[in-house]
């Protein structure tokens with residue numbers, strides 16, 4: 001149903017839409033129950049239509065939700081089964097988020113997205129850095145890794 005709607009949406013557009021982290025659009029989907037609206041979003045999008053996506057909501061993790069951090073690597077490693085994503089209560093959220101990420105990429109592809117603008121340092125959407133149990137590391141989030149795998153170009157809201 002959602003995929004068919006995304007395909008109808010894509011067919012109605014003259015230029016490919018841009019997948020955007022939903023929290024950057026002011027949607028209250030962050031772990032803390034807030035959002036991170038981006039003041040200069042219009043300039044970054046250059047008039048393109050957006051497809052808001054939140055992989056963590058699509059994963060059913062809820063809003064608000066406990067903060068999560070990686071163990072043993074970044075989101076690319078977690079998508080390959082070589083690292084884990086664990087919340088502050090010790091719950092392993094890797095498989096749940098992988099399912100949400102897979103759905104988000106399917107929606108982006110069905111809508112014809114060729115690029116994505118994503119929120120920095122998120123375990124899903126981070127592009128250059130992510131949080132681990134021991135601190136910030138160079139690496140990407142799980143959604144970013146899956147977008148790259150699907151040949152969707154990714155940009156960070158902080159280093160576009």
Ligand code: SF4
Nearest residue numbers: 022023054119122125
């Ligand atoms: S998963 Fe991405 S879209 Fe959702 S709240 Fe985190 S950064 Fe924003």
